[in-house]
Amino acid sequence: MITEIGVAAEQPYQVLVGHGLLDRVPPLLTGATRVAVLHPPALIGAAERLGKVITDAGCEVTRIDVGTGESSKTVEIAAMCWSVLGNAGFTRSDVIIGLGGGATTDLAGFVAATWLRGVGLITVPTTVLGMVDAAVGGKTGINTAEGKNLVGAFWEPRGVVCDLDLLAGLPRAEVISGLAEVIKCGFIADPVILERIEVDPAAARELGSPVLREVIERSIEVKAKVVSADLRESTSVGDKVGRELVNYGHTLGHAIERREHYRWRHGEAISIGMVFVAELSCRAGYLDAKTAARHRAVLGAVGLPTSYAADAYDDLLATMAVDKKTRGGTLRFVILESLAKARILAGPDPELLREAYRAIAS
Ligand SMILES: NC(=O)c1ccc[n+]([C@@H]2O[C@H](COP(=O)([O-])OP(=O)(O)OC[C@H]3O[C@@H](n4cnc5c(N)ncnc54)[C@H](O)[C@@H]3O)[C@@H](O)[C@H]2O)c1
Ligand SMILES: O=C(O)C(=O)C[C@@H](O)[C@H](O)[C@H](O)COP(=O)(O)O
Ligand SMILES: [Zn+2]
Numbered sequence: 001m002i003t004e005i006g007v008a009a010e011q012p013y014q015v016l017v018g019h020g021l022l023d024r025v026p027p028l029l030t031g032a033t034r035v036a037v038l039h040p041p042a043l044i045g046a047a048e049r050l051g052k053v054i055t056d057a058g059c060e061v062t063r064i065d066v067g068t069g070e071s072s073k074t075v076e077i078a079a080m081c082w083s084v085l086g087n088a089g090f091t092r093s094d095v096i097i098g099l100g101g102g103a104t105t106d107l108a109g110f111v112a113a114t115w116l117r118g119v120g121l122i123t124v125p126t127t128v129l130g131m132v133d134a135a136v137g138g139k140t141g142i143n144t145a146e147g148k149n150l151v152g153a154f155w156e157p158r159g160v161v162c163d164l165d166l167l168a169g170l171p172r173a174e175v176i177s178g179l180a181e182v183i184k185c186g187f188i189a190d191p192v193i194l195e196r197i198e199v200d201p202a203a204a205r206e207l208g209s210p211v212l213r214e215v216i217e218r219s220i221e222v223k224a225k226v227v228s229a230d231l232r233e234s235t236s237v238g239d240k241v242g243r244e245l246v247n248y249g250h251t252l253g254h255a256i257e258r259r260e261h262y263r264w265r266h267g268e269a270i271s272i273g274m275v276f277v278a279e280l281s282c283r284a285g286y287l288d289a290k291t292a293a294r295h296r297a298v299l300g301a302v303g304l305p306t307s308y309a310a311d312a313y314d315d316l317l318a319t320m321a322v323d324k325k326t327r328g329g330t331l332r333f334v335i336l337e338s339l340a341k342a343r344i345l346a347g348p349d350p351e352l353l354r355e356a357y358r359a360i361a362s
Helices: 041-056 075-088 102-117 128-134 172-188 191-199 210-229 243-247 250-259 266-283 289-301 310-320 350-358
Strands: 003-007 013-018 034-039 060-065 095-100 120-125 139-144 147-154 159-163 332-338 341-346
Touching: 003 210, 013 210, 034 041, 034 075, 034 102, 041 060, 041 095, 060 075, 075 102, 075 139, 095 102, 102 120, 102 128, 102 139, 102 147, 120 128, 128 172, 128 210, 147 250, 172 191, 172 210, 172 243, 172 266, 172 289, 172 332, 191 210, 191 289, 210 243, 243 332, 250 266, 250 310, 250 332, 266 289, 266 332, 266 350, 310 350
Parallel strands: 013 159, 034 060, 034 095, 095 120, 120 159
Antiparallel strands: 003 013, 139 147, 332 341
């Protein structure tokens, strides 16, 4: 069974979810002569299989090994890709495919957005996190020394192909990391996700389980709806929240990733960021204590971290100042008023922030 979820932003496209979907890639290559497949070394086998499907469809394939994880989201790796594309004669009708986790699809999207000022992009996510979040929605980017995703562009894919067979071999810790973004979707928009995970957290971590497939699809629905309404993250006004909704937990989360030199998994950092912002929502008088506690419980139940070093606060606060939601000197957080009801909290009292941090400090 193939599930199709539509994204209706500037260039409508489909997210496909199912098994054995690599042959759904060639129909998305209309007009292309050359195709570059960017992938991490761990996915060489899948990249070769995809390459053959594309060659059989009549295109010339260039595989580019972009390295592993966050180390690929750098200007040096992007420049290496530009150089390969230039030498291979990539033109405006050619296509770039990101095959891998979120780090790979973020980089591939950025290379597609910048090469010749924009060429076709297809994302083929191979992690839970990539399927539910990174590969969908056209946010592309790389990191700089100053922080996470500080350089990038909005560049929509022609299609997103989530072949569940590609998850085979994904380490357990990566599945758990992806569940952080899944649980995020539960709190911000679809509480059924939380219920499914709370009933059987072990099943949610199990590759191939119906529960995991259901929460993956529900999360994609959430992301698709949010980005369809606000592709360019430009509709938040006052306390009203647009695409920034899916940034829930990321203000502190990204600061933790930077402090850990990007050696932590994204979902692990975002898990702590969500517990922090739930505590902030509560202390600011918006969220009830029970829903804040539910964050710690459900994230902990799947094996995600929920606390962080007590002495790190000042350092994290300095990094949060360059978060993309910050305006001038005013920090802005996506907070919850209740389940599936979010708002922006701008310029919270510094003491409130510190108190919320104390509640997660270990
Ligand atoms: N653009 C967005 O909207 C968006 C959304 C969420 C996250 N992100 C970004 O995504 C990144 C995190 O993505 P991620 O968690 O997928 O991490 P990742 O891309 O670093 O992949 C995690 C690890 O798993 C390996 N891997 C990937 N697929 C595999 C498979 N099928 N089998 C075995 N190993 C495999 C990778 O090589 C890597 O070592 C972060 O950079 C984050 O900022 C972007
Ligand atoms: O798609 C979005 O918008 C998100 O914020 C999704 C996040 O899960 C994702 O980690 C994103 O890369 C963060 O974006 P940033 O703008 O805070 O760098
Ligand atoms: Zn994220």
